[in-house]
Structures are given as C-alpha cells and as structure tokens.
Amino acid sequence: MYAEEKKAGGERPRKGKREKNAETLRRKILDTSRALIADIGYEKATITRIRQAANVSIATFYKYFDSKQAILIALLRNEHELISEAVNAAIGASVANPTDYLMSIILASLDPPEEPEFRAMWREIVAASVLITAHEPAAEDMRADRALYCTKMRDALQKLHGTGHLRSDAPIEHIVDIIYFVCSMEFQEYVCGTYKDRGAMIAHLRTLIEVLIRPWLNGDAT
Structure with a gap:
C-alpha cells in the first residue's frame, strides 16, 4: 500500500512551464475521476464522462492515460x-x-x-x-x-x-x-x-x- 521511495541523490530539478502544465492537466483528470467514482461508481465513470467532466479532449486524455484501469492505478x-x-x-x-x-x-x-x-x-x-x-x-x-x-x-x-x-x-x-x-x-x-x-x-x-x-x-x- 505504498508508492516506491524516491531515489537518493538530492532534490529533484525544477520543472519547466510545459512540465507544470502537463502535471496540472494530469492532476485535473485524476481529481475528476476520483470525484466521479465516488459519485456514480467505477463502472459508470466511463472515459467519456471523465473527460467531459474534466473538459479535456480524447487526445489529451490518452496522452496521460491509456485506459480507465490506468487511472485507477494512478489514483492508488x-x-x-x-x-x-x-x-x-x-x-x-x-x-x-x-x-x-x-x-x-x-x-x-x-x-x-x-x-x-x-x-x-x-x-x-x-x-x-x-x-x-x-x-x-x-x-x-x-x-x-x-x-x-x-x-x-x-x-x-x-x-x-x-x-x-x-x-x-x-x-x-x-x-x-x-x-x-x-x-x-x-x-x-x-x-x-x-x-x-x-x-x-x-x-x-x-x-x-x-x-x-x-x-x-x-x-x-x-
């Protein structure tokens, strides 16, 4: 029930604007997925519903997650x-x-x-x-x-x-x-x-x- 430990070697390098934007989008999809799963259940929280609620395109969704299973694993x-x-x-x-x-x-x-x-x-x-x-x-x-x-x-x-x-x-x-x-x-x-x-x-x-x-x-x- 744990994520892998961060590797030793000092602080992580600062992220650029593009990386920050990507992280924000990914977080938005995850937060939306979490809310939908709690509200209507995992089965009903389809990719279409998730991306519509998150207001992202199909291309954007699949840029970060290749399936609904991937979202579940990311949430965990x-x-x-x-x-x-x-x-x-x-x-x-x-x-x-x-x-x-x-x-x-x-x-x-x-x-x-x-x-x-x-x-x-x-x-x-x-x-x-x-x-x-x-x-x-x-x-x-x-x-x-x-x-x-x-x-x-x-x-x-x-x-x-x-x-x-x-x-x-x-x-x-x-x-x-x-x-x-x-x-x-x-x-x-x-x-x-x-x-x-x-x-x-x-x-x-x-x-x-x-x-x-x-x-x-x-x-x-x-």
Missing part, C-alpha cells in the same frame, strides 16, 4: 505517495508497546477515511481493484504494491526483533502475509459499512493484531 499510487512519509515515520518511532507500534504503521498505511464520500470512493476502488487484478499489466502493479507493503511491515517486525520484543523464532514472513490479508479485509469491511465507525474498526483490528503477535513476543515485551 497517488494515495500511497501521500501516506509514504507518515508510514516511514511510524516505522522509525520508538517502541513502547509492540501492538501499538504495529498499529501506528498499519493506520498510517490504511489511513481509513471518516467522510462518507471518501468511504464510497474507496469502496468503488476496492471493488474495481479486484476486477482488474485478473488482467496484466494491472495485476503486476498490484503485486508490486503488495510487495512494497510487505517490505515495510517486514522492516517493522525485524525492528521488534532487534529491540528484543519479538522472539528470534518468530515466523516473520508468515506474520507479514497474515497482517497484509487481515488489514486488506478489515479495510474492505470498513468502507463497505460493516463497522459503525472508524473507531470500531480500529479497535477490532488492534485485537486481531495483538492475538497474532502475542505468542511470538518475549515474556517481558507484552
């Missing part, structure tokens, strides 16, 4: 870029309680929205994501996204091992996979309205994470 990447800094900060934080530590990383990555319109948008995006994973190259993008998320969670668990909270024989790879699937399902349940509010989802998710890692914590780390 954009959201992940926005939370990347918060996730890295959570991983780098000190550990007082292992469950609280993992939950801070999970919530930074999920960033579950409270506003009904954003929950509706994510409900549509989640549903559409399931459909497009049956097709390449969308499936490859989704796999890459999962791999990066798992890398972040693996870093967190290895830190818990390094601080003496996690036992040396803890099956880190299996725990990473379980956390990924549990968090994905809980987020899906939340945006689909299973929980009455954000707090209820967070409380349930915390219980699941605690049950998962408790057997693998050192005696004085609970």
